[in-house]
Each structure stands twice: as structure tokens, then as C-alpha cells.
Amino acid sequence: MPPTDRIYLDNAATSWPKPAAVYDAIDRYQRHNGAPSGRGTYGEAVEVERAINDTRNRVARLLGESDPRRIIYTSNGTDSLNLAIHGLLRPGDHVVTTGCEHNSVLRPLRELERSAGVTVTRVVCGSNGVVDPTAFEEAITRNTKMFVLTHASNVTGAIQPVEEVGAIAKSHGIRFLLDAAQSLGHLPVLARQLHADLIAAPGHKGLLGPLGTGILYIAPGIESQLDTIRQGGTGTASENDWQPDTLPDKYESGNHNVPGILGLGAALAFLAERTLDEVRRDEMRLVERLLNGFQSLHRVRVLGPRDAESRVGVVSITIESYDPQEVATMLDAAYSVQVRSGFHCAPLMHTSLGTSERGGTVRFSIGAFTTVEQVDHAIQAVDEIAASAI
Ligand SMILES: Cc1ncc(COP(=O)(O)O)c(C=O)c1O
Structure with a gap:
């Protein structure tokens, strides 16, 4: 763990x-x-x-x-x-x-x-x-x-x-x-x-x-x-x-x-100890929490489908007036939240998403051992960073 x-x-x-x-x-x-x-x-x-x-x-x-x-x-x-x-x-x-x-x-x-x-x-x-x-x-x-x-x-x-x-x-x-x-x-x-x-x-x-x-x-x-x-x-x-x-x-x-x-x-x-349905159900619960949390925040834009069923455990956001790189650095330094920022090796996609100019997105991706508390901590951290934007 x-x-x-x-x-x-x-x-x-x-x-x-x-x-x-x-x-x-x-x-x-x-x-x-x-x-x-x-x-x-x-x-x-x-x-x-x-x-x-x-x-x-x-x-x-x-x-x-x-x-x-x-x-x-x-x-x-x-x-x-x-x-x-x-x-x-x-x-x-x-x-x-x-x-x-x-x-x-x-x-x-x-x-x-x-x-x-x-x-x-x-x-x-x-x-x-x-x-x-x-x-x-x-x-x-x-x-x-x-x-x-x-x-x-x-x-x-x-x-x-x-x-x-x-x-x-x-x-x-x-x-x-x-x-x-x-x-x-x-x-x-x-x-x-x-x-x-x-x-x-x-x-x-x-x-x-x-x-x-x-x-x-x-x-x-x-x-x-x-x-x-x-x-x-x-x-x-x-x-x-x-x-x-x-x-x-x-x-x-x-x-x-x-x-x-x-x-x-x-x-x-x-x-193999669990069925894929069970794995999926747990992941979707966390993704839904992350999505709902981010979608409720001011100055935060969530990319991609609005609902958890249409996704795997990956959620990308942007925060108004911040570069993704800055957000990722702040998340790590002040909140110990480790995420990835930038284009994520998918350069063409950012044209359709409209995220090319500010340098991509901030990506949160959950895993088999991610907890509800960790997800809530990440949402709280993003809330504080977004609130500090000028
Ligand atoms: C959609 C997609 N394809 C291919 C790859 C490449 O996989 P690997 O990092 O194992 O080379 C990745 C890695 O992030 C990916 O996300």
C-alpha cells in the first residue's frame, strides 16, 4: 500500500x-x-x-x-x-x-x-x-x-x-x-x-x-x-x-x-481474484466522485465525457489562468498529489479539445489502490489552487 x-x-x-x-x-x-x-x-x-x-x-x-x-x-x-x-x-x-x-x-x-x-x-x-x-x-x-x-x-x-x-x-x-x-x-x-x-x-x-x-x-x-x-x-x-x-x-x-x-x-x-465487473464498479465510483468534485469547482474545466460510464479512470482538467505544468507542480509541492501535466504524448488530440495553447491538461488517473480519501484530497487541492487564481 x-x-x-x-x-x-x-x-x-x-x-x-x-x-x-x-x-x-x-x-x-x-x-x-x-x-x-x-x-x-x-x-x-x-x-x-x-x-x-x-x-x-x-x-x-x-x-x-x-x-x-x-x-x-x-x-x-x-x-x-x-x-x-x-x-x-x-x-x-x-x-x-x-x-x-x-x-x-x-x-x-x-x-x-x-x-x-x-x-x-x-x-x-x-x-x-x-x-x-x-x-x-x-x-x-x-x-x-x-x-x-x-x-x-x-x-x-x-x-x-x-x-x-x-x-x-x-x-x-x-x-x-x-x-x-x-x-x-x-x-x-x-x-x-x-x-x-x-x-x-x-x-x-x-x-x-x-x-x-x-x-x-x-x-x-x-x-x-x-x-x-x-x-x-x-x-x-x-x-x-x-x-x-x-x-x-x-x-x-x-x-x-x-x-x-x-x-x-x-x-x-x-x-483474477475479482471479476472485471467488480473492478469496473469500484473504479467508476471513484471516477464519478472525481468528476462530480471537479465539475462543481469554479475556474475548472473538465475535458471529455461528463459521465463515468463513458470513461476509464482518467480525468483531465484545466484551471483558468494556470498552465498545467504549474498546477502539477503545486499539487505535488503543497498537497503531495502526483499527477501528469502537458500533452500526454497525444499531441493531435489537444486541437479537438482546445487545450493546445495553454500546454495541454492536468491528468489525474486512478488505480487499483486509490482510495476515496485520496480522491477527496485531490479535489480539495484543486479547489484551493483554482480559488487562488487571479
Ligand atoms: C493510449 C496509449 N497507448 C500506448 C501507450 C504506450 O505504452 P507504454 O508506455 O507501455 O509504451 C500509452 C502509454 O501511456 C498509452 O496511454
């Missing part, structure tokens, strides 16, 4: 604290095992291999996938998105995405526009940060290969109409890449229901695992279209100097982040 004097509300960046079992799993592995995964026949290596597979199974179950080999370990959400985007797109391909995306989508696409003759349509989101699914359909061209959409915004918390967009992709034979960075662990993310061909997510946010973990889900058949972006030792087919095409090894070159993955496994076991 966090010390009471530190109010960590930056869980959209990475969740903290982690469940105690995560620290224990990492410590136990580092002190008493230390073997690599998939590269030895001695007891400790076999034990590690089993634990790595167990974590893979847990992630697969969460996504409603029966074949765990369809889960690729990566080092974070960015890494997963890069593999999906660089691995799938070819010169001449067209992509439809939105202006609400994170730079881990926007920058790889910008790079492929520059270097590989890929073209990109960036659909504009409404002033509440939500995209109209028909805009995806209208943007389709003969060359459209892929849709990329974030499940929930890391700036406003707005949940996007991902199932509708997935259905449009499917009906046109277009690949759908879902960025589940802010939804996995918070909302149901079922690959088939959402018609997702690829799902990218960090292990260190809503899944409560350690930093340095991430996953990419790839639907059946995608592996024949998805190139590797790294090659190397996989611990399998070592007699060959070419990359194996078996899953998951094809995309998992180099030693695994074993402590991270074992920590992630412990986090997933912790998450």
Missing part, C-alpha cells in the same frame, strides 16, 4: 503500487532462481519456462483466446504497437486512425509515411474526445490495409466505439489494430467480440505488472502477414541461422524479461 503522505494519481502512465505478490514473485525469482527461459533443461530453467507459459495462458484467457501462442511478449505498449505497425504495413498501404491516438501510434505511422510510401488518414475526434465510427468507413480507399484505434484515451479517459469500428474493418477485410493500453485490466477486451486482429497493451498499467512488460495479441492467420522487426536467438531451432516461423518464437528474439513476466503473472493472479 502507498504511504499515506504520497497520493499517486499517475496510474495511466504506470500503475503503482503493485500488488504485494508482484514484488514477492520478482524477489523470489531474482534471489533463488535466476535462470533464463526456454534455454535450459535443468530444474530452474524448466520452472521458469512453466511460469512464463502460465502468464501467457493468463493473458490469453483475459483476451478470450484459447491459444496462448497468440500472445507475444514485448517490453511495453510502444514495443507492441511498433511490431504491429511496422510488421504489417507495406509500401502503398493506407491506414485509418484518429487524432486521439498516442504517439506510440502516431510516430510509427508518421515514420512509415516518410520512409515507406504508406498513407494515413487521421480522423478527427469530437470535442468530447470520441470518434464517430462512420468516419472510419468514409475514409476507406482501395488501399486501406489497417485501422488503428485506442480503446480508451489516455488524455480524457473516453471509451471509443471499438466494437463498431472493428465490425466495419471486418466487413471490408481490413486489419484492425486495437491499442488497449488504457483498457486492459479495466474493461473487457475480448479479441473476437471486438473483431480485433491485433491487440497491443503494456503489462505495467491496468494489468498491474512491472515496467518493462507488454503484450501483442495476434489473431489466427495474422502471423503469415506480420513480419518480424527483430531477429535473433529464440532458444528454438538453434541449428538454423534463419528466424523460425513458429509462434510465439518468431516474434520473441533474445532473452525474456523473466522477472518482469513472473511479476506480471503474479499481478494477473491477483486480478
